Structures are given as structure tokens and as C-alpha cells.
Amino acid sequence: MSGMALAVVSLIVFAIALIAVVAVRPNLTSVRGGKVLAFLAFFLLPVLGTVFALEAHLDRSKSTEFCLSCHVMEPYGKSLRIDSADFVPAAHFQNRRIPRDQACYTCHTNYAMFGGFKSKIRGLRHLYINYIGTMPAKIELYEPFQNRECLHCHAGSRGYVESEGHDGQLEDLATEKTSCIECHSDIHDVANMAQHALWKEPKP
Amino acid sequence: MTTLDAGITPRPIDRPIDKRLRRAALLIAPGLAIQAATLGSAHPLAFIVFMFPGGFLVAAGIVLFLWAIASA
Numbered sequence: 001m002s003g004m005a006l007a008v009v010s011l012i013v014f015a016i017a018l019i020a021v022v023a024v025r026p027n028l029t030s031v032r033g034g035k036v037l038a039f040l041a042f043f044l045l046p047v048l049g050t051v052f053a054l055e056a057h058l059d060r061s062k063s064t065e066f067c068l069s070c071h072v073m074e075p076y077g078k079s080l081r082i083d084s085a086d087f088v089p090a091a092h093f094q095n096r097r098i099p100r101d102q103a104c105y106t107c108h109t110n111y112a113m114f115g116g117f118k119s120k121i122r123g124l125r126h127l128y129i130n131y132i133g134t135m136p137a138k139i140e141l142y143e144p145f146q147n148r149e150c151l152h153c154h155a156g157s158r159g160y161v162e163s164e165g166h167d168g169q170l171e172d173l174a175t176e177k178t179s180c181i182e183c184h185s186d187i188h189d190v191a192n193m194a195q196h197a198l199w200k201e202p203k204p
Numbered sequence: 205m206t207t208l209d210a211g212i213t214p215r216p217i218d219r220p221i222d223k224r225l226r227r228a229a230l231l232i233a234p235g236l237a238i239q240a241a242t243l244g245s246a247h248p249l250a251f252i253v254f255m256f257p258g259g260f261l262v263a264a265g266i267v268l269f270l271w272a273i274a275s276a
Binding site (some may be wrong): 005009012024060066 | 273
């Protein structure tokens with residue numbers, strides 16, 4: 001459990017203790033101090049506890065573990081271990097170009113205004129579909145993958161700017177006239193996972 | 205509060221707000237306990253349990269508390 005989650009649990013335990021005191025001795029509320037105590041116990045602390053707990057849950061929903069806990073996402077998680085530098089997600093994951101514990105979120109969030117918020121709304125929709133709705137036969141992105149998501153990290157980096165393959169392309173890439181994945185087209189390839197050897201991370 | 209001749213101290217008579225506070229406590233405390241329990245897991249189901257039994261109980265309890273103090 002993270003430090004934030006522990007702090008939230010402590011706050012909630014404190015709130016429950018105060019609620020118990022007021023519930024056992026409700027006549028405390030006949031004096032001013034008791035009224036303040038009841039307001040803290042029954043309103044302020046539960047609201048704060050819920051808001052902080054929600055924040056902890058939303059933060060956790062960015063984790064690779066969270067995304068891959070849905071059965072349908074397992075092949076996508078496995079594709080991060082394809083033993084080939086040609087596969088963009090695998091190369092990013094294995095070489096720590098993205099944080100491994102937030103691998104899905106790092107590339108699939110939208111780096112525009114309200115992008116993080118939209119990702120969370122989509123996440124709620126995914127939860128609904130996973131547990132209540134109907135799973136689509138083929139999983140697809142809501143919209144074509146934007147260069148913006150790649151350029152969030154790569155723009156201006158020496159490797160990107162000086163790459164021979166990018167000669168004369170930088171303007172088109174920046175304005176989305178040319179898509180990064182036109183050339184870097186080996187992505188998750190979940191349909192052919194059986195054909196790929198998987199990388200096993202050596203234990204230290 | 206008075207002490208009867210037999211030495212028994214009677215319970216103070218519950219005011220209407222006391223019952224409402226107890227009912228609010230019975231909603232908020234379990235709701236918060238559920239919310240705290242879900243913080244131990246990164247599974248999507250933990251989030252759903254946090255939102256629905258947990259969040260719903262806390263919200264209902266807070267509404268009941270506000271109604272109790274407004275009507276007192």
C-alpha cells in the first residue's frame with residue numbers, strides 16, 4: 001500500500017472512531033463543541049476521506065497492473081515482452097523509455113488539455129463494458145494514434161531530430177501530416193503472439 | 205439526568221436528531237470502512253466496490269446527517 005493510501009486509511013479510521021463516539025453519545029451534540037465534533041465526524045472527514053481515496057484510486061488506475069487485470073488486455077501486456085527491438089511498445093517497455101509501472105497510460109493517454117480526464121472517463125466505460133456490457137470483437141483505439149503522444153517525449157530529442165529517417169519529415173510529423181506509425185508500424189501484434197519469442201528479464 | 209430511588213440512572217430520552225445521527229453513523233461508518241478496504245487493491249473491481257457500496261453509503265449517510273441537523 002502506498003504512503004498516500006496509508007494516510008487516507010488513517011484518516012478514515014479516525015473518522016470512523018469519531019462517528020462511533022457521536023453515535024454512542026449523541027447527547028454530546030447538545031453543546032457547541034459536540035456540534036462541531038459531529039460536523040467533523042459526519043461531514044468533513046468523510047468527504048475528505050472519500051475525495052482522497054478517489055484520488056488514490058484514480059492514480060492507481062494509471063498502473064500497468066490495473067490495465068492488464070482485465071482478461072482482454074492480457075495479450076497486450078504480453079506484447080510488451082516481444083523479444084525484438086522492431087516492436088515499438090516492447091522496445092519502449094524493455095528499455096525503460098517509459099515507466100514500466102505506467103506503461104499503458106504513458107502512451108495511451110492524450111497529451112492535450114483534459115487528456116487525463118478523458119482517459120479516466122474512458123476507463124470507467126471500459127469497466128462497464130468489461131463487467132456488464134458486451135466486449136467488442138476487435139479492440140481498437142477510439143481515434144487514430146496521434147503523433148502528439150510520441151512527440152510528448154521525443155520532440156527535440158537528439159535521436160529524433162538527427163535520425164536519417166526523419167530528414168525532411170519533422171514538419172510533417174509535428175503537424176500530423178505524416179503519422180509516426182506509418183513507418184514504425186510494428187505495434188502490439190496481439191494476433192500473432194504465438195509466433196514471437198518473449199524477452200525474459202534477467203533477475204539481478 | 206436524575207437518579208431514581210432504586211439507584212438506577214435512567215438513559216436520557218433520545219431526541220429525534222439522536223436517532224438520525226445513529227442512522228447516519230450506520231451508513232457512513234461501513235461506507236468508509238469499505239472505501240478503506242478497497243485501497244489495498246489495484247484491481248478494477250476494487251474501484252467499483254469503492255464507488256458503489258462505499259461511495260453510495262457515505263453519500264446517503266451525509267445526506268441523512270444534513271437532513272438531521274436541518275430539521276433539528
